[in-house]
Amino acid sequence: MGYEVPIASHHSAQIINLNEILTRCKPDFQRIEQSMKSHFSSHLPFVNEVSGYILFSGGKRFRPLLTVYAARICGRDDPGDNEVYDLSVVPEYLHAASLLHDDVVDEGILRRGRPPAYKVWGNKAAVLVGDYLYARAIDLASSFGNVKIAQAIAKTVALMAEGEVIQLLEAKTPSYKERSYMEVIDRKTASLISVSCRIGALLAGASQDNVERLAEFGRYLGRAFQIIDDVLDYTADVKELGKGLGTDLAEGKVTLPLIVALEKAAPKDKNRLKGILENKNADYRDLSWILELLEQTGGIEYARAKALSFIGQAVERIQPFKQGPAKSLLEDLSWFVAYRKK
Amino acid sequence: MGYEVPIASHHSAQIINLNEILTRCKPDFQRIEQSMKSHFSSHLPFVNEVSGYILFSGGKRFRPLLTVYAARICGRDDPGDNEVYDLSVVPEYLHAASLLHDDVVDEGILRRGRPPAYKVWGNKAAVLVGDYLYARAIDLASSFGNVKIAQAIAKTVALMAEGEVIQLLEAKTPSYKERSYMEVIDRKTASLISVSCRIGALLAGASQDNVERLAEFGRYLGRAFQIIDDVLDYTADVKELGKGLGTDLAEGKVTLPLIVALEKAAPKDKNRLKGILENKNADYRDLSWILELLEQTGGIEYARAKALSFIGQAVERIQPFKQGPAKSLLEDLSWFVAYRKK
Numbered sequence: 001m002g003y004e005v006p007i008a009s010h011h012s013a014q015i016i017n018l019n020e021i022l023t024r025c026k027p028d029f030q031r032i033e034q035s036m037k038s039h040f041s042s043h044l045p046f047v048n049e050v051s052g053y054i055l056f057s058g059g060k061r062f063r064p065l066l067t068v069y070a071a072r073i074c075g076r077d078d079p080g081d082n083e084v085y086d087l088s089v090v091p092e093y094l095h096a097a098s099l100l101h102d103d104v105v106d107e108g109i110l111r112r113g114r115p116p117a118y119k120v121w122g123n124k125a126a127v128l129v130g131d132y133l134y135a136r137a138i139d140l141a142s143s144f145g146n147v148k149i150a151q152a153i154a155k156t157v158a159l160m161a162e163g164e165v166i167q168l169l170e171a172k173t174p175s176y177k178e179r180s181y182m183e184v185i186d187r188k189t190a191s192l193i194s195v196s197c198r199i200g201a202l203l204a205g206a207s208q209d210n211v212e213r214l215a216e217f218g219r220y221l222g223r224a225f226q227i228i229d230d231v232l233d234y235t236a237d238v239k240e241l242g243k244g245l246g247t248d249l250a251e252g253k254v255t256l257p258l259i260v261a262l263e264k265a266a267p268k269d270k271n272r273l274k275g276i277l278e279n280k281n282a283d284y285r286d287l288s289w290i291l292e293l294l295e296q297t298g299g300i301e302y303a304r305a306k307a308l309s310f311i312g313q314a315v316e317r318i319q320p321f322k323q324g325p326a327k328s329l330l331e332d333l334s335w336f337v338a339y340r341k342k
Numbered sequence: 343m344g345y346e347v348p349i350a351s352h353h354s355a356q357i358i359n360l361n362e363i364l365t366r367c368k369p370d371f372q373r374i375e376q377s378m379k380s381h382f383s384s385h386l387p388f389v390n391e392v393s394g395y396i397l398f399s400g401g402k403r404f405r406p407l408l409t410v411y412a413a414r415i416c417g418r419d420d421p422g423d424n425e426v427y428d429l430s431v432v433p434e435y436l437h438a439a440s441l442l443h444d445d446v447v448d449e450g451i452l453r454r455g456r457p458p459a460y461k462v463w464g465n466k467a468a469v470l471v472g473d474y475l476y477a478r479a480i481d482l483a484s485s486f487g488n489v490k491i492a493q494a495i496a497k498t499v500a501l502m503a504e505g506e507v508i509q510l511l512e513a514k515t516p517s518y519k520e521r522s523y524m525e526v527i528d529r530k531t532a533s534l535i536s537v538s539c540r541i542g543a544l545l546a547g548a549s550q551d552n553v554e555r556l557a558e559f560g561r562y563l564g565r566a567f568q569i570i571d572d573v574l575d576y577t578a579d580v581k582e583l584g585k586g587l588g589t590d591l592a593e594g595k596v597t598l599p600l601i602v603a604l605e606k607a608a609p610k611d612k613n614r615l616k617g618i619l620e621n622k623n624a625d626y627r628d629l630s631w632i633l634e635l636l637e638q639t640g641g642i643e644y645a646r647a648k649a650l651s652f653i654g655q656a657v658e659r660i661q662p663f664k665q666g667p668a669k670s671l672l673e674d675l676s677w678f679v680a681y682r683k684k
Contacts, residue, residue, distance in 0.1 A: 046511055104466070104469055124446070128503050131499065131502070135497075135498075135500035135503060150492045154492075158481060162384060168466055
């Protein structure tokens with residue numbers, strides 16, 4: 001497979017203003033937050049403490065917003081409708097549960113600028129509260145009387161676990177292949193963002209075609225989201241990112257920019273890079289050398305272009321829907337994902 | 343709360359012959375095994391390796407058998423019916439998933455006579471494959487087009503996680519209360535055995551009364567099952583048990599026999615026992631002293647009597663069903679739980 005830079009053809013290089021998107025969705029965010037709080041209740045204060053730490057730690061509520069707007073673009077837009085906000089809690093719970101387990105698995109150091117839950121309460125608590133949140137998400141998902149919603153959620157949890165397993169195996173014996181990378185992010189990230197859209201469409205009673213369109217939209221958006229995440233791990237402003245640069249490198253995660261760099265680098269550099277990756281003890285000098293290599297080989301540029309191409313495909317998927325505020329929001333949100341700085 | 347020994351009034355001291363029960367259910371066991379195998383398939387060989395290690399390690403298929411016979415006692419007894427065997431896989435998957443996570447949490451040393459999965463493949467793999475099995479169980483549970491089945495399963499997973507959390511907190515600062523012990527076993531063990539029966543009844547389309555009867559049957563049976571498990575940890579033949587005596591003690595688990603011993607012991611013995619429990623470094627001398635104390639204080643006797651009382655209540659719950667092979671089997675299985683030696 002070559003590394004032609006894909007061309008993002010569906011947008012002019014517009015500047016996406018996050019504040020403007022946030023203002024437009026403010027009432028939605030408030031109602032998502034209300035639902036988050038109303039469903040947040042274990043009998044055990046300890047479970048609430050641990051899960052609250054991750055659920056109310058400044059997450060952007062990206063997935064719930066997708067659920068709400070997927071329902072809305074399919075015509076479910078009654079302002080008195082609370083069900084859609086309740087449903088939107090489901091992907092956020094899954095996301096929180098996966099973060100709890102992933103941090104145990106990845107031995108992450110920082111999460112949203114704070115130590116991850118397993119560092120505060122220990123591995124055991126993180127595993128168990130993660131289980132609890134998965135279960136609550138699925139319980140909630142099956143409370144809407146729509147078996148398809150419950151099934152889609154259960155399948156997603158299985159995919160996410162598989163994605164983490166592949167990532168774990170890749171960290172042990174990396175294949176350095178774009179294909180393996182895509183397998184991981186499709187399962188780990190894109191499946192959840194896809195199902196966030198799918199369940200919104202299902203709740204709205206959309207046609208099967210439209211359900212699949214939104215699920216595909218979410219899948220492409222999710223791929224782009226993860227690629228940009230991986231790019232930002234090497235390029236972001238550390239303060240904005242809330243964790244250190246090169247965190248993936250430290251955790252032995254071989255992401256798309258590195259895969260490209262390995263493919264394109266001169267043999268000498270290739271060996272040095274592989275050595276750093278396999279020893280898993282990169283210091284700041286290695287990191288700055290790698291940043292340079294990523295620049296030279298076009299690893300960052302390739303990954304960004306790939307993400308833009310996926311965003312283009314995502315936006316294409318929702319073109320059959322009629323113009324309106326829901327469609328505009330999903331489009332703007334997509335472009336924002338491509339151009340975000342954190 | 344006093345420690346009167348409850349009276350098991352519903353049985354003569356019959357000898358329960360496991361082989362006889364096994365022979366009666368042989369065709370069921372074979373079909374459960376077939377279903378187990380047919381649903382056992384991740385795309386990832388590694389996931390199959392880890393989950394196969396726990397799913398096919400000589401488990402007794404106690405929970406699947408309950409699902410099958412709960413359906414049968416409710417009139418679902420067509421011999422050509424495969425659905426009930428497929429459904430019976432669900433509680434076994436949940437059980438396996440919980441074993442994977444519990445062993446990580448409890449740092450167990452042996453499981454069914456072998457090192458637990460986390461010792462073989464590491465904590466990370468055990469967490470992720472556990473997640474995968476939970477998800478597959480829920481996915482399968484939602485494939486029967488009955489939302490109540492999916493919801494019951496999801497609620498059970500949440501309860502099980504809560505039970506493990508309480509146990510974790512109790513291990514840190516034990517309350518030494520029978521009430522806390524019951525809270526743990528109700529959530530951790532009885533909820534799963536109860537739901538194994540509930541989903542069988544739901545699949546059979548039983549009346550709400552009958553569904554609740556079987557769920558209650560399972561709850562009492564599950565309580566007895568766990569109490570006997572905890573008794574066997576101090577009294578079993580080590581070879582039969584497949585793990586060492588006093589394993590719970592070593593893991594800091596304060597079970598019913600110890601709670602009774604603490605309540606009844608002389609102040610000097612009480613302090614010594616608390617000291618051993620809090621230091622979590624019991625050696626074989628401490629263990630043999632504790633075994634004697636359990637004998638003296640009647641801790642073992644009390645726990646056995648409690649279990650028998652629960653079995654009595656379980657069997658009482660299914661009396662309204664008409665006599666027949668399904669009812670006899672559930673009764674015999676219950677008494678076997680009370681008198682089992684491993």
